[in-house]
Amino acid sequence: MGRVFVAGSINMDVVATADRHPKVGETVAGRQVLYFPGGKGANQAVAASRLGARTTLIGRLGKDPFGGELKAFLGDQGIDLGYLQETSEAHTGTAIITVADADNTIIVIPGANALVGADDVSVVPILKGDVAVSQFEIPLPTIAAFFRRARDASATTLLNPAPAQNMSGELLALVDILVLNETELGFLAGVELSDSDQTARIIDVARKLQAREDQTICVTLGKRGVLALAGREELSVPARLVKAIDTTGAGDCFVGAVAAQLADGAALRAALAFANAAASISVQRMGAGPSMPTAGEVAAVLNAG
Numbered sequence: 001m002g003r004v005f006v007a008g009s010i011n012m013d014v015v016a017t018a019d020r021h022p023k024v025g026e027t028v029a030g031r032q033v034l035y036f037p038g039g040k041g042a043n044q045a046v047a048a049s050r051l052g053a054r055t056t057l058i059g060r061l062g063k064d065p066f067g068g069e070l071k072a073f074l075g076d077q078g079i080d081l082g083y084l085q086e087t088s089e090a091h092t093g094t095a096i097i098t099v100a101d102a103d104n105t106i107i108v109i110p111g112a113n114a115l116v117g118a119d120d121v122s123v124v125p126i127l128k129g130d131v132a133v134s135q136f137e138i139p140l141p142t143i144a145a146f147f148r149r150a151r152d153a154s155a156t157t158l159l160n161p162a163p164a165q166n167m168s169g170e171l172l173a174l175v176d177i178l179v180l181n182e183t184e185l186g187f188l189a190g191v192e193l194s195d196s197d198q199t200a201r202i203i204d205v206a207r208k209l210q211a212r213e214d215q216t217i218c219v220t221l222g223k224r225g226v227l228a229l230a231g232r233e234e235l236s237v238p239a240r241l242v243k244a245i246d247t248t249g250a251g252d253c254f255v256g257a258v259a260a261q262l263a264d265g266a267a268l269r270a271a272l273a274f275a276n277a278a279a280s281i282s283v284q285r286m287g288a289g290p291s292m293p294t295a296g297e298v299a300a301v302l303n304a305g
Helices: 041-050 065-077 111-115 120-123 140-152 169-173 181-189 198-211 250-263 268-282 295-303
Strands: 002-005 011-018 032-039 056-062 085-087 093-101 103-109 130-135 158-160 177-182 216-220 226-230 231-236
Touching: 002 032, 002 041, 002 250, 002 268, 011 065, 032 065, 032 140, 041 065, 056 111, 056 120, 056 216, 065 085, 065 231, 085 216, 111 231, 120 140, 130 140, 130 181, 130 198, 130 250, 140 158, 140 169, 158 250, 158 295, 177 181, 181 198, 198 226, 198 250, 216 250, 226 268, 231 268, 250 268, 268 295
Parallel strands: 002 056, 002 130, 011 093, 056 085, 130 158, 158 177, 177 216
Antiparallel strands: 011 032, 093 103, 216 226, 226 231
16 A cells, blocks of 8 residues: 655644625625634645545644644554644734635635745655645746656655636646646636536546646546546546535545545445545534534445435
C-alpha cells in the first residue's frame, strides 16, 4: 500500500449558522457559532487517514492558539506531522463560514498557508505507488514543485483546483488526476457551465481541458453524482440521495477518499464509487475535518446498496 502525501492549507473554520444568508448590507440573527478544524489540505488529509491510508500533511501553522488546537487535532487523526512547520511570521489560516439551509458561503484568510514554499515539499520522501495531493490554498509554484518531485518518483499526482484560479499549462500537465466541480471546470476551460448542463457537454469541456491523453478529469456534480474522463474512457457514478446538513468539506472528503483508494491500489471506477459514498456521509454532519467518515462507515453504506 502506498502513502498519501497532502501539501496544502490548514485553517480554523469559524462557522456561523443562520436560517438564511444575509443580503449585501444586511444583518441577520444567527443561531450559533462553531469552531472546526478545516482548510482544504487538512480536510483531505483527515479524510485519507480516517479511511485507512498512511497520510502525511505538509503545511504551515501560526504560533497562536488556533495553530496549537489544529496541530493537536491533526495528530489525533493519525496523520504524520513531521513535515508540518510552525511560523511566527503569520497567523494560522482562518475561514469564516456561514451555513444556512445546508448551503455555505466562505471567506478564507490564508495566513501561514501563503508561506508554504518549494523548500517545504522538496524533502518529502515520495515513492512510486504514493499519491501526491494538493489544492489551490497554497502558492501555485509550491504545488508545481511538489508535483514535479512526485512525478520524478513515479507517484500519482492529484490536484483539486479550488478555490478556482488560473493556472499555467505547465502545472496542468503535471497533474495525473484533476478533481473539480462543474463551476471550476468551466472557469479553467473558459466556458460557462451550470448544474443544468447535460453530461455530454460536461465531458466535451473536460476533453478540451485535458493536457495529456492519459490525464483523468473527474467532475463532481453534487446531487447528480460524478463524471470522469479517464484518458478516452468516460465513467459515471450516480449520486446517493441523502439529507444534507452541512456541505462544507464534502469535496475535500471526496478527494481524500480517492487518494486513499488509489494508494491502496484500487481501480479508478471503484475509487470514485467509494469516494462518492464517503462524501455522502460527510454532508450529513456539521463541520469539515470532523465530518470525515471512517472506512467502516463507507463500507457499511456500500454494502447496504
